[in-house]
Amino acid sequence: MIESWRWYGPFDRIALDEIAQTGASGIVTAMHEIPSGEVWPRETIAARKSEIEAAGFDWVVVESLPVHERIKRGDGDLEPLFDSYRQSLANLAAEGIRTVCYNFMPLLDWTRTDLAAPVRRGGTCLRFSAPRMAAFEVHMLGRAEAEDDYPADVLRAASAWFEGSDETERETLLASIMAGLPGAFDRYDVDGLKQNLALYKGIDADTLRANFARFLTEVVPTAEELGMRLCVHPDDPPRDILGLPRIVSDAEDLAHVLGSVESPANGLTLCSGSLGANPANDVPAIAARFADRIHFAHLRNVAKEPDGSFEEAAHLEGDTDMVALVRVLLDEEARRRTEGRADAEIPFRPDHGQELLSDAARGTHPGYPLVGRLRGLAELRGVVRALSHSGAAHA
Incomplete structure (x- = not known):
């Protein structure tokens, strides 16, 4: 190899x-x-x-x-x-x-919700949190159909995270989700992401x-x-x-x-x-x-x-x-x-x-x-x- x-x-x-x-x-x-x-x-x-x-x-x-x-x-x-x-x-x-x-x-x-999740014994790793992804889709992006894509326990955890988060934490979540775009490609804000998602309707x-x-x-x-x-x-x-x-x-x-x-x-x-x-x-x-x-x-x-x-x-x-x-x-x-x-x-x-x-x-x-x-x-x-x-x- x-x-x-x-x-x-x-x-x-x-x-x-x-x-x-x-x-x-x-x-x-x-x-x-x-x-x-x-x-x-x-x-x-x-x-x-x-x-x-x-x-x-x-x-x-x-x-x-x-x-x-x-x-x-x-x-x-x-x-x-x-x-x-x-x-x-x-x-x-x-x-x-x-x-x-x-x-x-x-x-x-690739899509992640956390770029520096703590690792046992030190260090960090990439992480995909289903509740945080649901929080982004349901509460930040406002995608009406998103609630159908997640089970009830994940949606409850998503609501709890969103209600307990501040603007900085929400901006960090958006930046993490955008981080999979390499090189010189543009990242989207919430409105920009909505516009690009609409093209896939x-x-x-x-x-x-x-x-x-x-x-x-x-x-x-x-x-x-x-x-x-x-x-x-x-x-x-x-x-x-x-x-x-x-x-x-x-x-x-x-x-x-x-x-x-x-x-x-x-x-x-x-x-x-x-x-x-x-x-x-x-x-x-x-x-x-x-x-x-x-x-x-x-x-x-x-x-x-x-x-x-x-x-x-x-x-x-x-x-x-x-x-x-x-x-x-x-x-x-x-x-x-x-x-x-x-x-x-x-x-x-x-x-x-x-x-x-x-x-x-x-x-x-x-x-x-x-x-x-x-x-x-x-x-x-x-x-x-x-x-x-x-x-x-x-x-």
Whole structure:
């Protein structure tokens, strides 16, 4: 497996020479400064790649080449947006970058209600509180249908939190929910969020699936021609929020997406944390079912609660059997090697580390601290090495 590290380029407060000390060999990054829908120029890609290689790394995965919101909504003449996406793929391939992670989550990427929830024995982590999310939707956003999306006990807890909160706490909640938008993208205030949610009015899960299928039909053939691999990231959290449908949340969703265009170029980013937040998901079993379409892996863990809340656990703690999951990925690599494939190794990265020790003072992107991810990488490295020793991956 290829040890990699997410780097936000000019937006990142962690430098490449610091990442080198983690032992990772691959960089996962994107051109976050380029607005969604615009072409990534080849010369800009080449400059970023040269910077990465000069620091001793390979640029192994693009995360993410964003899908424009109009494509997700099926809104207007989309051909120029499809053309831009295809051209960006061609420019990446021309520079030798062939694995592209993306998502099809409407409006927001990953969503959390707390960016610094306390962790036992010190440190902080990202957390999704179902009551706080309900408080935001019902009491701050005023979404009329939101009460139908949460059980009564969560709604009661949401009302209690809202009534006991002050304006600063409510602003912090809004900022936390907006924090999943990377790079230079704008954050929304409550009115701005309402306006953008209104653009999705009438778009249900079936409509979103149809729009996703159209996107894949438009871009997967180009990816095939270029020898590229597209790999969709699951929904985070894996449930409908803000009245927006989520359609990449469980095994059947994945089967629908991967089956809509049968091609190795239509693949999966196996995110153990996103899938693991759904109580119905057996993550190692999902990985085994779709192993031949996994082109990239995010390895992290979550601890779930009965009311739908969850938080980021240490990589070898939480609810997902990380050893069993890594065994599935190693077995898939072994299968690929028997086929003589040059791309047998699967890039992975430690995802969403806890903030530990000096992390809090650095002000890095939420969920992407240095020390916390270094701990995760070290633990995952140990699992990979132990399972690989004497063929244990095939036991």
